Amino acid sequence: MKAKSIIGLFFCLLSVTVTTSSCEDMLTPDMDNYMDANKSLKDSVYSYFGIINSLQGVIEQNIILGDVRSDLMGTTAYTSDSLAKLANFERVSDGDNSLVSRAAYYNVINHCNFYMANADTVSTKNYNFYMRKEFAQVAFIRAWAYMQLVQNYGRVPFIVKPVDKADTGWETNPEDWATPDNLLDLLLAKGNIERAYEFEKQYGFPQYGAISPAGSTGGVSISTQKMLFPGDIVMGELYLMRGASKSDFEKAASYYHEYFTDEHDAFSNRRANSATYEKIEFGDRVNYVVSPQNWMNLFANNYGDKEIVTLIPSAANASFGKVLTRVPQFYGFVPHSEISTGQSVNSSGETETNTVGAISISPNVRARQIAPSASYEALSKAQAYCLQSKETDEPDEVLPDVGDARFAGVAPYVVTEDSRDRFIQKYGLGRNFNGFLGEATNFNFRYALVVYRMHQIMLHYAEAINRAGYPNLAFAILRDGFCSEVIPSVRVDTIVDSVNYVKTATLVLDSIEDGANFIRPYELIAALGYQGPDTTIAAVPYLNLYDLNVNFLNYGIHEHGGGVSSDDNFAYNYATTVGQRIIDEAIRTGGNVEQARRYAARMMDDESTSTPSYTIVSLTLPEQMDEEELLAHQNAVETLIADELALETSFEGTRFYDLTRMARHKNVVQPDYGTRWFAWLVARRALGLAPYEDATNVGDATLYGRLISMDNWYLQNPVY
Secondary structure, three states: OOOHHHHHHHHHOOOOOOEEEEEEEEOOOOHHHHHHOOOOOOOHHHOOOHHHHHHHHHHHHHHHHHHHOOEEEEOOOOOOEEEEEEEEOOOOOOOOOOOOOOHHHHHHHHHHHHHHHOOOOOOOEOEOOOOOOHHHHHHHHHHHOOOOOOHHHHHEEEEEOOOOOOOOOOOOOOEEOOOOOOHHHHHHHOOOOOHHHHHHHHHHHOOOOOEEEOOOOOOOOOOOOHOOOOHHHHHHHHHHHHHHOHHHHHHHHHHHHHHHHHHHHHHHHOOOOEEEEEEEEOOEEEEEEEOOOOHHHHHOOOOOOOOOOEEOOOOOOOOOOOOOOOOHHHHEEEEEEEEEEEEEEOOOOEEEEEEEEEEEEEEEEEOOOOOOHHHHHHHHOOOOOOOEEOOOOOEEEEEEEOOOOOHHOOOOEEEEOOOEEEEEOOOOOOEEEEOOOOOEEEEEOEEEEEEHHHHHHHHHHHHHHOOOOOOHHHHHHOOOEEEEOOOOEEEEEEEOOOOOOOEEEEEEEEEEOOOOOOOHHHHHHHHOOOOOOOOEEEEOHOOOOOOOOOOOOOOOOOOOHHEOOOOOOOHHHHHHHHHHHHHHHHHHHHOOOOHHHHHHHHHHHHOOOOEEEEEOOOOOOOOOOOHHHHHHHHHHHHHHHHHHHHHOOOOOOOOOHHHHHHHHHHHOOOHHHHHHHHHHHHHHOOOOOOOOOOOOOOOHHHHHHHHOOHHHHHOOOOOO
16 A cells, blocks of 8 residues: 555544543443444454554553653652652552553553454455454554553453453453463463464565655654564563563573564664763863764654664644654653645646644753653763774773763753753754753654664563573673674684594684673583584574674674773673672672672683683583572673663663563562562662662662562552
8 A cells, every 4th residue: 555545544543532431441432433443354454553543542651651660760849749659659540640541551452352353364365365464463462562561550351352342341350360470371372473473474564655743744754664563572572571481581582583683684883873972182171072962863753763663653733643742741841733734736737735743842840740860860870981092993991980871862951941950852852962061952852652672672682591591692782792793703623632642622712802702601602503523513593693694783782872892891891790790689688798709700710811712521512500600690680681771771661661570580580589679779769879889778668668569569450
């Protein structure tokens, strides 16, 4: 279908709303909207875009719920009571708060249920199973909606049959109850996600051209390909969320790996998209000027960028559809919607009337309800920056006191009539930035809310392979990347002793300057495999990123704001960073600190030479660490991934979901360990302490006490 024709259809559907009641999750009002769109599905595109429309009704809520209940969120003098209650984990009743509507999620689900109950996946047009692509997408959208429900509410009704009448009783007596622990099982058994995955792999994705949120000549174009929920990502997220065993993490990593394999060109050299510091000297005076714009370009109005995987668009004016402005409003940006008309002559000489909409935003401190927390600012400031020399393009010096350069882009200073404060600008990027003052001005409204982006998924992949048993490789994704430029190579040398007639097979790791030379032989061989004189060991499939046609990820994600990774950067390497975090975790939990110090010292010994070589008796994989030491590494690396998620994906609506997922993973092996970690992290958000500074200080004792009960993590379900 051509882009022009889909625009009218799409925004026609955007203008259709379904009113819901907070006590009637299954959307009993106005059932004609469901039946008309779903009964016959003669042209399934109408129903499919009705589902995209329903996602607009949930995305703002989901983003705010993911941000406000986290360690990154700080309140202001203008924070509303309803938002403050959410931030303090008070279990407000569903429907009492405009941000707490379980019905919004079930609106999406019921649209999907109608579609899947009526879709005819065996019908063909021109020998093409034309509905299978859409069927797959609908299954994954429904799965995504259920993921958000269980992450927000803990336990919810699971229903895959369409609801077409009131008072079904399913709200209190559903087909099943879904939780983060069993949702994957329910979707596998009843949600058609395996069938959907097969359809997607065989037939690909639906293609419907592009839309213009600002009208036919508004200058903003968004491809409908960016509104897709790729099956590999959704499946990976489901297995990662459950995280009940090593097998779950391996399967999550496998799905992410499959997606990266298909999309590897999205990870061509993106080092240019980094926030940086520049050293400016004025005589004896030295200044470090921050430049976050290149990294913040990832959040500009370039909706076709390969960094963006999935987004939900906003219209520019209510006459074009649903306008999504609540998120920037919470961060202090007041929206103004405009519409104008004009005339032009088309190629046939006919006069056409063109209607164009636009949204502008302006900062207002009295509208600013969410600010960066003191702990988030302290986390950013605690990062050492490795400066790169302009003359040699090599690492120059490590700056321990300037912090991560991304923070200046996420929350620059904004000067208003009343104040100079930090405003979170990921949903309203300033066109101008003063690197000396750290101030942004002239803000642009962003016509899309992002659900998934590549670096977010890459960090989830690191999380999965860490828990699968590969903490060195997970940390390499943070620090170095994963390509031939930074990963050591492996070879087997055979040395012949002609006197004693003895052959010795020696495994040799050739280090790389400024590379990931800390990776243990066990993990390196698992990722690369090797071929010896007597034995060939295949790479673990979900780790084998090295063989892609182009460099997969030739920089570390931490380099987005931490400067270049180098051999001289001892502030951020495996032995120093992970070793210290193992000790910090032992102190925080009251664990065996002396044992933690031994683990850390052992890592320093492992990195004592830049070109290690190992003689092995049998040509098999070198041994992994024992389970207790490996777990200490995994827990430490996971907290560093959590730090990186904060630095890279702050205020993108995912923080609460990331932290609770990790906490549940920690609890699988060590009951309550993750629960107390989550409570400690969130309760310390107002202290302004660097990570693990004064580690036994829990901060807000009342909030900490509330959060050590997992029931209080979740929103209150409606009571009927």
